[in-house]
Amino acid sequence: MKTVRVVAAIIETDGKIFATQRGYGDLKGGWEFPGGKIEAGETPQQALKREVMEELDAEVSVGDLIDTIEYDYPTFHLSMDCFWCKIISGDLVLKEHEAAKWLSKDRLESVEWLPADITLIDAIRESM
């Protein structure tokens, strides 16, 4: 099975986490973290800054790695590096996503996360 390498931005501001709802594709409607596939020659951090700019029109600084999620979808293996991020500039404009929410610790479970993200949510909650 092919491995897809992805980066995800866990953007935290004032104790809340930014969650986005997928606007297209097989997993449309599921909630996720902004991010996407690492391109050839990019570091994970470079890929994440590029993806957040493309998807949200915002610049972020990339902090610590929270975890690398390994998950088998029916047609591919996902390997996803998840980093804490802070907004440097920009208003978070939804260029590709259907909706977004700022979630406090006690509301983290209030959206339907993509299946790969479930274990990550536990790690995030413990660090908030």
Ligand SMILES: Nc1nc2c([nH]c(=O)n2[C@H]2C[C@H](O)[C@@H](COP(=O)(O)OP(=O)(O)OP(=O)(O)O)O2)c(=O)[nH]1
């Ligand atoms: N961005 C993101 N992708 C996730 C998460 N959880 C999860 O299973 N995925 C999966 C969905 C996709 O199959 C894959 C890559 O995501 P993507 O669709 O954002 O990639 P991309 O931005 O490069 O978009 P595209 O040009 O390939 O359409 O990772 C998550 O929290 N964030």
Ligand SMILES: [Mg+2]
């Ligand atoms: Mg994406």
